[in-house]
Amino acid sequence: MSEARDFKYVGTRSIRPDGFDKVTGRANYGADLSLPGMIWAKILRSPHAHAKIKKLDTSRAEAHPGVMAVATFQDFPSVSHEAIEAGEAALDLLDLARNILAKDKVLYDGHAVCAVAARTEAIAEEALALIDVEYEVLPHVMDVRDAMKPDAPVLHDDMFTAGLPEAPTTASNIATRMELKKGDIEAGFAAADLIVEREFYTPTVHQGYIEPHACTVRYTEDGTSMVWCCTQGHFDVRAATARLLKMDLSRLKVIASEIGGGFGAKTTVYLEPVALILSRKTGRPVKMVMDRSEVFRGSGPGSATRSKVKIGVKKDGTFTAMQAKLCYEAGAFKGSPMGPGCMTVFTPYDIENAYVEGYDVVVNKPKVAAYRAPGAPQSEFAAEMVINDIARQLKMDPIELRLKNAAKEGTQTLYGPKLRPVGLIECLEAVRNSEHYKTALKANQGRGLAAGFWFNVGGQSSVTLNMNPDGTATLVEGSPDIGGSRASMQLMAAETLQIPAEKITPIVADTEMLAYNGTTGGSRTTFATGMAVVEAAQDVISQMKERAAAVWNVTAEQVDYADGAAINTAGDGRLTVAEICAGADRTGGQISGRGNINARGAGPSFAVHLADIEIDPETGHSKVLRYTACQDAGKAIHPSYVEGQYQGGAAQGIGWALNEEYIYNKDGILENPGFLDYRIPLASDLPMINAIIVEVPNSFHPFGVRGVGETGIVPPLAAVATAVEEAAGIKVTDLPLSPPRVLKAIQEQSNG
Amino acid sequence: MATVIFSSELQRLTGEERTEVAAKTYRELLDQVTARYPSLDRQELMGMAVAIDGEIIHDPLLETVRPASEVHFLYRISGG
Amino acid sequence: MNKVHVTTTVNGDETEFLCEPQDTLLDVLRNNLGLTGTKEGCGSGDCGACSVTVNGRLVCSCLVLAVEAEGKEIGTIEGVSEKDHLHVIQEKFLEHAALQCGICTPGLIVSTKALLEANPSPTEEQARYWLAGNLCRCTGYDKIIRAVMDAASTMRGGA
Numbered sequence: 001m002s003e004a005r006d007f008k009y010v011g012t013r014s015i016r017p018d019g020f021d022k023v024t025g026r027a028n029y030g031a032d033l034s035l036p037g038m039i040w041a042k043i044l045r046s047p048h049a050h051a052k053i054k055k056l057d058t059s060r061a062e063a064h065p066g067v068m069a070v071a072t073f074q075d076f077p078s079v080s081h082e083a084i085e086a087g088e089a090a091l092d093l094l095d096l097a098r099n100i101l102a103k104d105k106v107l108y109d110g111h112a113v114c115a116v117a118a119r120t121e122a123i124a125e126e127a128l129a130l131i132d133v134e135y136e137v138l139p140h141v142m143d144v145r146d147a148m149k150p151d152a153p154v155l156h157d158d159m160f161t162a163g164l165p166e167a168p169t170t171a172s173n174i175a176t177r178m179e180l181k182k183g184d185i186e187a188g189f190a191a192a193d194l195i196v197e198r199e200f201y202t203p204t205v206h207q208g209y210i211e212p213h214a215c216t217v218r219y220t221e222d223g224t225s226m227v228w229c230c231t232q233g234h235f236d237v238r239a240a241t242a243r244l245l246k247m248d249l250s251r252l253k254v255i256a257s258e259i260g261g262g263f264g265a266k267t268t269v270y271l272e273p274v275a276l277i278l279s280r281k282t283g284r285p286v287k288m289v290m291d292r293s294e295v296f297r298g299s300g301p302g303s304a305t306r307s308k309v310k311i312g313v314k315k316d317g318t319f320t321a322m323q324a325k326l327c328y329e330a331g332a333f334k335g336s337p338m339g340p341g342c343m344t345v346f347t348p349y350d351i352e353n354a355y356v357e358g359y360d361v362v363v364n365k366p367k368v369a370a371y372r373a374p375g376a377p378q379s380e381f382a383a384e385m386v387i388n389d390i391a392r393q394l395k396m397d398p399i400e401l402r403l404k405n406a407a408k409e410g411t412q413t414l415y416g417p418k419l420r421p422v423g424l425i426e427c428l429e430a431v432r433n434s435e436h437y438k439t440a441l442k443a444n445q446g447r448g449l450a451a452g453f454w455f456n457v458g459g460q461s462s463v464t465l466n467m468n469p470d471g472t473a474t475l476v477e478g479s480p481d482i483g484g485s486r487a488s489m490q491l492m493a494a495e496t497l498q499i500p501a502e503k504i505t506p507i508v509a510d511t512e513m514l515a516y517n518g519t520t521g522g523s524r525t526t527f528a529t530g531m532a533v534v535e536a537a538q539d540v541i542s543q544m545k546e547r548a549a550a551v552w553n554v555t556a557e558q559v560d561y562a563d564g565a566a567i568n569t570a571g572d573g574r575l576t577v578a579e580i581c582a583g584a585d586r587t588g589g590q591i592s593g594r595g596n597i598n599a600r601g602a603g604p605s606f607a608v609h610l611a612d613i614e615i616d617p618e619t620g621h622s623k624v625l626r627y628t629a630c631q632d633a634g635k636a637i638h639p640s641y642v643e644g645q646y647q648g649g650a651a652q653g654i655g656w657a658l659n660e661e662y663i664y665n666k667d668g669i670l671e672n673p674g675f676l677d678y679r680i681p682l683a684s685d686l687p688m689i690n691a692i693i694v695e696v697p698n699s700f701h702p703f704g705v706r707g708v709g710e711t712g713i714v715p716p717l718a719a720v721a722t723a724v725e726e727a728a729g730i731k732v733t734d735l736p737l738s739p740p741r742v743l744k745a746i747q748e749q750s751n752g
Numbered sequence: 753m754a755t756v757i758f759s760s761e762l763q764r765l766t767g768e769e770r771t772e773v774a775a776k777t778y779r780e781l782l783d784q785v786t787a788r789y790p791s792l793d794r795q796e797l798m799g800m801a802v803a804i805d806g807e808i809i810h811d812p813l814l815e816t817v818r819p820a821s822e823v824h825f826l827y828r829i830s831g832g
Numbered sequence: 833m834n835k836v837h838v839t840t841t842v843n844g845d846e847t848e849f850l851c852e853p854q855d856t857l858l859d860v861l862r863n864n865l866g867l868t869g870t871k872e873g874c875g876s877g878d879c880g881a882c883s884v885t886v887n888g889r890l891v892c893s894c895l896v897l898a899v900e901a902e903g904k905e906i907g908t909i910e911g912v913s914e915k916d917h918l919h920v921i922q923e924k925f926l927e928h929a930a931l932q933c934g935i936c937t938p939g940l941i942v943s944t945k946a947l948l949e950a951n952p953s954p955t956e957e958q959a960r961y962w963l964a965g966n967l968c969r970c971t972g973y974d975k976i977i978r979a980v981m982d983a984a985s986t987m988r989g990g991a
Contacts, residue, residue: 015926022934023922025869025909029935032868083799122852163761181760207832208969210873210881211935260871260935261969264832292874339827370832416759416824417803455829459810483932483970522831600809640929644971648932651972675878675967683973684957684964691974700807710831 009494016487027258030214030230035285041117042124046106049140049364049668061130066123069281071115073103077246095333107332110297117278140364140668144327147173175334176360188321188353192312200382201734203661204304211260214289219279227254232262233519255510256480264370296673300369303336304329307382317404322346327359331367337375343415345379348451350411373454373710384450384718398449423632423696424606436628446726452607452714456707457522458599461529462515465536465593471578475506478517479529484641496537498564523707528599534702535595547587601700607631609715613723620743630692634706643691649712655681657720754821765791778815801826840901843911851898858882858893869909880966883939890946909938921983930979932970
């Protein structure tokens with residue numbers, strides 16, 4: 001288990017086994033596969049935010065000599081509003097299908113209407129202009145507050161708000177209302193000496209992965225198919241695609257290419273089912289790649305939100321009541337991360353009285369997809385801003401205020417269960433003790449601190465560990481590697497088997513080679529797949545002990561295993577892994593271990609970030625001077641890749657706070673679907689990011705691992721926004737804090 | 753007796769915040785809870801995750817429940 | 833056929849290809865020559881994933897027409913490593929864990945090589961501004977810059 005012990009491989013900064021391919025350009029990503037006879041397909045996208053499709057005529061396109069087939073929603077076998085398991089949460093099959101290809105209506109600028117397959121990419125693009133679509137443009141609604149009004153244009157006339165005390169009779173854009181309650185909120189506020197209430201807006205943002213969605217597929221004459229695509233979860237691509245096209249899972253092989261970023265958004269399907277339909281129609285392999293503007297317009301961004309948070313506190317800093325109203329934009333179809341947003345908003349704090357109300361609302365924007373700790377950055381941003389405001393008003397240090405109320409082992413969360421051991425207090429103390437925290441600031445500089453929480457999930461992973469006759473091994477796992485997980489799997493297998501990591505080759509297998517593996521997301525991979533790896537290695541060890549026992553003519557119980565060798569405790573004898581494997585054919589055959597689990601006991605990860613910002617009062621520009629990201633990893637299997645998660649999450653959160661937003665014009669058309677104007681942080685925008693790893697082990701994992709991938713994006717929004725408030729002397733309500741917004745606030749402040 | 757604690761959402765259907773259940777397995781617990789509160793939809797409950805003594809379990813059908821366990825029904829969380 | 837015949841040198845190899853006049857160098861490298869190490873992230877010169885060198889000059893290959901390669905020397909990621917071992921820059925990227933998903937890595941390595949040829953002793957700020965045209969969404973750039981500075985130092989003959 002995970003008492004503090006010395007590890008030989010776990011905790012080291014090994015060179016990742018897939019690294020050589022990645023630094024030489026050999027690694028193959030989603031758009032890198034070409035097959036003989038391959039043709040290309042492109043998608044025609046809606047130019048309107050909201051419109052009925054009166055007529056769709058593809059005949060002119062089909063008559064073009066280079067065009068080979070077209071696909072529309074009609075090519076899906078019948079679909080309905082059924083829930084399908086294609087990930088950690090259920091998807092609505094009809095919504096998924098009509099997001100991939102529109103049925104009757106287009107619901108956002110960029111909504112896919114139909115697809116054309118042609119001999120070359122250029123011809124496919126040309127042919128889009130030959131498709132005749134007659135639209136009846138409808139009024140559109142682009143903001144959650146507007147969409148919730150009774151007179152708002154309604155996107156779906158079969159949407160009736162779920163979660164209201166009385167079932168409504170009029171269609172609405174509010175898909176779901178949810179509430180979470182604890183204690184007595186009125187009494188809580190009555191007991192407060194100070195109440196602070198603020199409202200915030202966060203914009204639609206994109207996960208911003210550098211690799212556009214891409215796939216190459218082949219549908220063969222007997223219906224067996226192959227999909228090569230960049231995805232975080234190829235088993236889920238298989239599940240969703242097979243369900244949409246009514247195929248047996250065993251007839252659809254999905255190969256996960258290397259993936260150029262996902263951050264949650266590559267856990268669904270856009271192109272793959274369409275490409276398969278076209279491959280079936282043409283008898284050719286089909287390649288589909290989104291261009292950058294399609295990624296922004298046609299894939300799933302992160303939810304825009306409007307929130308109101310109210311917190312009551314005693315003058316000694318004890319929180320007495322916490323309340324929030326959180327409204328999330330789902331985009332064109334229901335399903336924003338409003339639920340997790342409500343569940344995480346106040347979780348860093350031990351509070352008796354809390355009330356959270358959440359709304360999942362549709363608007364004429366792309367259907368949102370998961371984005372790193374989905375829902376949490378938006379809600380916890382609002383809570384942390386109010387808490388920092390309380391610190392100011394009580395003249396209390398923001399770390400002391402949080403320490404006074406910090407969640408810890410035994411704290412009852414708002415969503416129900418009590419927390420097991422967690423590391424929030426350790427993170428707060430680590431930041432308090434940091435050099436950064438003690439450094440004085442100068443004029444026009446401000447400092448902001450924020451805490452963050454994400455649950456992390458477990459779920460299903462399946463691996464096999466195949467021992468070779470020379471004692472080396474191949475670790476066959478099914479988790480697409482988005483950030484160095486193969487390195488961690490190699491280290492965990494090595495640690496368990498007690499053989500050098502270089503003797504173990506980890507590979508990410510396709511869906512035909514392993515039982516179901518859950519998606520690489522939810523901060524689950526090092527935790528759950530790691531657990532499966534350990535289980536497989538322990539299976540190998542127990543088999544090797546049996547083989548050694550057979551050689552020594554003793555029982556398996558009389559064999560110990562240490563330092564990569566079986567030891568005969570009933571006599572003399574030591575057999576290394578290599579020796580046992582070399583003789584395996586004579587003791588029962590080659591040795592292969594298995595780990596199939598549905599991992600439970602995922603440990604949540606808390607984080608605390610500190611940001612120093614310098615404002616240029618003449619331009620409103622924010623410079624990130626210094627940044628510290630501290631987070632609880634439970635146990636860092638590979639410290640460099642754990643630090644990498646902290647730094648990457650911080651960078652995305654900084655971009656979210658300072659520059660990133662979808663800019664729509666009055667017609668609901670996206671004006672900045674490119675990296676020039678959708679401004680993510682550059683190398684010249686950021687300083688070094690000091691990553692501090694705290695380790696409060698998670699006892700459910702053999703090495704104490706907690707997922708770390710997601711929490712890191714939660715604190716930056718409030719840490720940066722608070723620093724800007726301090727530096728510029730303004731009050732923030734809307735993100736992002738782009739220079740024009742900050743300048744305007746500064747000017748209003750000095751005039752007002 | 754294991755204690756089942758209902759979220760405010762489920763409380764609207766049960767009318768109660770918590771109840772005691774004599775069950776040794778999750779399956780028994782589910783049987784008793786749905787029998788006691790007919791307004792709870794068994795299918796919907798089966799689609800939810802469960803926290804038993806703070807440990808979140810997405811597929812609890814085979815779980816055992818200890819005498820002093822605290823059980824919460826949760827919406828399944830996915831990640832990004 | 834209106835295709836254009838181009839003769840060029842890619843990573844030191846004499847190469848010929850046929851292309852449409854409007855094809856970009858990026859398209860041709862990837863689709864005609866099978867050199868998929870150079871990536872398309874945006875197609876508009878904003879992300880740097882398609883970085884290559886043309887006669888030693890760092891460019892976004894999505895902004896260069898394939899026909900412009902005529903008679904020139906093209907350098908891509910596939911030409912960076914030595915015969916049987918990695919270039920120092922590649923080693924340092926691995927050592928410093930300066931990649932997570934790796935999609936920006938080929939462009940960054942080509943860019944870094946061009947930087948260190950132009951300026952063997954960049955300051956951190958100079959390195960950050962030179963590499964500002966290479967977007968990375970995973971790392972926050974910290975370990976990338978450390979790898980670049982360490983590579984620079986090693987290539988100058990330091991430790």
